[in-house]
Amino acid sequence: MFGRRSSPYAVPWIAGAFVLIVLGAVVVAAGVNQSSSDSKLKVNWSSPSVSVLVGAGGNLTLPITLTSQGNLTGINIEAVPALAPFLTIQPASFSSVSSGQTRQLSLVFSVATNSPLGIYNGTVHVRMGNRTIPQPLEVTLTITTNPLSILIPPTFQLNGQISALGGPVNLNNFDNNYMHGGFVPAGGADIDITSVPMPQIALGDFITNELQGAVITSSSSVAVAGRQADEVFYTDNFGPALSYRNVAVYVPLGERLHKIYLTYQAGDTQESQFLSAFQQLISTIQFTP
Amino acid sequence: MRVLSSFIGIFSLIVFPAFAGPYDPQLAPQIDTYLTGKNSPIAGNGAVFFSSGSIYNVDPRLVVAIAGAESSFGTAWDACPETGFNAWSWFYGGSCPNSSFISFADGISKVTSGIRRLYLNKGYTTIPQIAEMYCGSGCESWIPNVTQFYTDLGGNVNDLTFPPPSRFILQPGPDTGKDIWITSVYSYATCSGSYPGGGLYDSELRVGGWGDLYYALLQFDLTGLPAHATSATLWLYCYSDNSGTPTPMYLDRVTQFWWDWQMTGTGCDHDRLWWADRPSTAQWSAAALTAPVVGQWYTVDITDLYNAWQNGLYPNYGLQLRPVYNADNFNFFYSSRYTNDTFRPKLTIQQ
Numbered sequence: 001m002f003g004r005r006s007s008p009y010a011v012p013w014i015a016g017a018f019v020l021i022v023l024g025a026v027v028v029a030a031g032v033n034q035s036s037s038d039s040k041l042k043v044n045w046s047s048p049s050v051s052v053l054v055g056a057g058g059n060l061t062l063p064i065t066l067t068s069q070g071n072l073t074g075i076n077i078e079a080v081p082a083l084a085p086f087l088t089i090q091p092a093s094f095s096s097v098s099s100g101q102t103r104q105l106s107l108v109f110s111v112a113t114n115s116p117l118g119i120y121n122g123t124v125h126v127r128m129g130n131r132t133i134p135q136p137l138e139v140t141l142t143i144t145t146n147p148l149s150i151l152i153p154p155t156f157q158l159n160g161q162i163s164a165l166g167g168p169v170n171l172n173n174f175d176n177n178y179m180h181g182g183f184v185p186a187g188g189a190d191i192d193i194t195s196v197p198m199p200q201i202a203l204g205d206f207i208t209n210e211l212q213g214a215v216i217t218s219s220s221s222v223a224v225a226g227r228q229a230d231e232v233f234y235t236d237n238f239g240p241a242l243s244y245r246n247v248a249v250y251v252p253l254g255e256r257l258h259k260i261y262l263t264y265q266a267g268d269t270q271e272s273q274f275l276s277a278f279q280q281l282i283s284t285i286q287f288t289p
Numbered sequence: 290m291r292v293l294s295s296f297i298g299i300f301s302l303i304v305f306p307a308f309a310g311p312y313d314p315q316l317a318p319q320i321d322t323y324l325t326g327k328n329s330p331i332a333g334n335g336a337v338f339f340s341s342g343s344i345y346n347v348d349p350r351l352v353v354a355i356a357g358a359e360s361s362f363g364t365a366w367d368a369c370p371e372t373g374f375n376a377w378s379w380f381y382g383g384s385c386p387n388s389s390f391i392s393f394a395d396g397i398s399k400v401t402s403g404i405r406r407l408y409l410n411k412g413y414t415t416i417p418q419i420a421e422m423y424c425g426s427g428c429e430s431w432i433p434n435v436t437q438f439y440t441d442l443g444g445n446v447n448d449l450t451f452p453p454p455s456r457f458i459l460q461p462g463p464d465t466g467k468d469i470w471i472t473s474v475y476s477y478a479t480c481s482g483s484y485p486g487g488g489l490y491d492s493e494l495r496v497g498g499w500g501d502l503y504y505a506l507l508q509f510d511l512t513g514l515p516a517h518a519t520s521a522t523l524w525l526y527c528y529s530d531n532s533g534t535p536t537p538m539y540l541d542r543v544t545q546f547w548w549d550w551q552m553t554g555t556g557c558d559h560d561r562l563w564w565a566d567r568p569s570t571a572q573w574s575a576a577a578l579t580a581p582v583v584g585q586w587y588t589v590d591i592t593d594l595y596n597a598w599q600n601g602l603y604p605n606y607g608l609q610l611r612p613v614y615n616a617d618n619f620n621f622f623y624s625s626r627y628t629n630d631t632f633r634p635k636l637t638i639q640q
Contacts, residue, residue, distance in 0.1 A: 162413075162418065167418040167421070168412030168413065177425065178423075182408065183407075209346075209456075209458075210406075210410050211406065212345055215584075215585075215631070236403075236406055237582075237584065239380060239399075259410070259411070
């Protein structure tokens with residue numbers, strides 16, 4: 001009789017299907033768990049973004065740290081292709097970084113003398129396998145003809161118009177909106193970097209000469225890029241109720257005297273931040289031989 | 290380029306380099322003629338443009354040219370009120386609340402010093418670069434106008450400086466300075482009583498009075514300095530008005546030797562110059578000098594007096610600053626004995 005009968009393969013098929021379903025559920029569940037865990041993976045940089053100016057033929061090395069939120073294994077730190085020709089990360093990999101651990105890295109910018117001038121935007125990101133771990137580090141590299149390399153302090157921007165006119169490196173935090181006459185507005189600060197042929201007189205005499213009319217409040221020797229420099233604090237009184245605080249740093253180097261200035265209005269409540277930003281720039285500046 | 294840097298004797302004497310450049314000793318009258326041709330009220334200040342340009346090493350033609358671009362040489366006051374003498378529209382932003390000058394001469398001096406320290410020092414060395422900061426928007430005609438006026442006067446757009454042939458700065462310290470203040474009534478001596486009228490030989494120079502009189506005397510050793518100067522400027526730093534009001538001053542030429550007060554004198558000690566022993570003087574300038582501003586350098590043009598000393602017309606016994614007013618009027622300057630050498634009196638000489 002040909003009654004209904006089960007296929008001789010029916011039981012194993014059902015059993016197999018069941019196993020597959022269970023396994024699938026396990027895998028899916030595991031996948032969900034993996035995804036949930038991965039979504040918590042994150043790295044924090046000591047600074048969320050870095051903006052540097054590097055002169056053609058120049059180098060700049062910046063220390064930076066990353067801190068992991070989650071356990072990372074076998075990670076690589078890479079710059080995007082736009083930045084890769086100019087930027088290497090040292091070290092570029094870690095076998096593991098446990099959650100909460102911090103790793104020291106160096107961003108090494110190196111620009112050839114014949115590199116195209118311009119602004120290069122990109123990121124440095126941490127990769128684990130074929131996955132990118134947020135957050136990427138935002139990097140802006142400006143390649144100029146200036147014989148120096150600097151880390152642009154946070155909140156300051158490079159004044160591109162002045163650069164285009166062949167002027168000094170001008171950084172400010174007020175979108176170039178100078179008061180008429182060229183004065184820094186309230187709450188603003190600007191930094192100018194230039195150089196002149198080495199004066200053939202004593203540096204102290206040169207400084208006295210160029211700051212004629214200002215009130216020098218203090219001066220001292222400081223180390224800049226491994227060389228002895230003079231730092232002068234002075235005040236300018238240009239109006240009945242308006243005076244400016246300034247810091248000037250003079251760095252003799254070969255046949256050039258490099259000069260770095262900070263200016264802001266006297267009494268500004270952000271004075272300590274301005275001075276801190278300026279000192280950060282001074283501590284990282286490099287001059288192209 | 291000829292370069293010298295030296296010390297003469299024990300004075301701090303700085304000799305600055307000589308350049309071939311846009312410096313023209315005849316520029317002052319040329320500026321006056323040019324401004325007169327523009328019907329400018331600034332005409333007549335050619336010497337101020339020249340001396341300010343020399344002091345700050347800024348081509349005076351540039352300061353004239355900026356006034357031309359900003360206010361048609363002080364004939365158009367759309368931006369800033371005429372009473373402010375602000376032909377350069379400093380701080381203009383719909384108004385000029387912080388930009389009034391007390392005279393065109395004051396404006397010329399301050400704007401010139403600003404061009405030096407805000408621009409030239411920092412590497413803004415061309416008119417377009419200066420324009421980018423000075424006049425950020427709505428200033429399309431600024432560069433061509435400034436350039437036109439500047440070159441009209443013979444300026445070189447590739448060199449905005451104005452270095453005189455040679456420049457000297459004399460700034461004595463406590464060991465060599467000869468400066469002191471005296472007073473007419475009160476004695477600052479511990480032995481006071483029968484010998485009133487003695488000041489102090491300390492870190493300040495007082496001019497003024499409150500019923501009484503305070504004079505300051507200074508004498509610079511001019512040995513080795515040029516026989517003739519195109520400009521000689523006395524610099525004093527005014528640090529206080531003693532909670533009174535600053536006073537204009539008269540400039541006197543001292544006509545008698547006086548720097549022997551530490552050995553001679555009629556007072557009860559030799560620690561000060563007693564009022565009774567003050568030297569004779571002759572008023573040098575008919576007009577009074579303007580009052581200083583507390584917290585700022587105060588300059589006195591003593592070119593004529595310097596040249597009179599150096600050519601032997603008068604012996605150099607120094608100068609005296611005498612107050613115009615003495616009703617709670619005080620000008621307190623630092624002396625050569627002040628601890629911070631930056632603020633001590635100095636004399637700048639340009640050949």
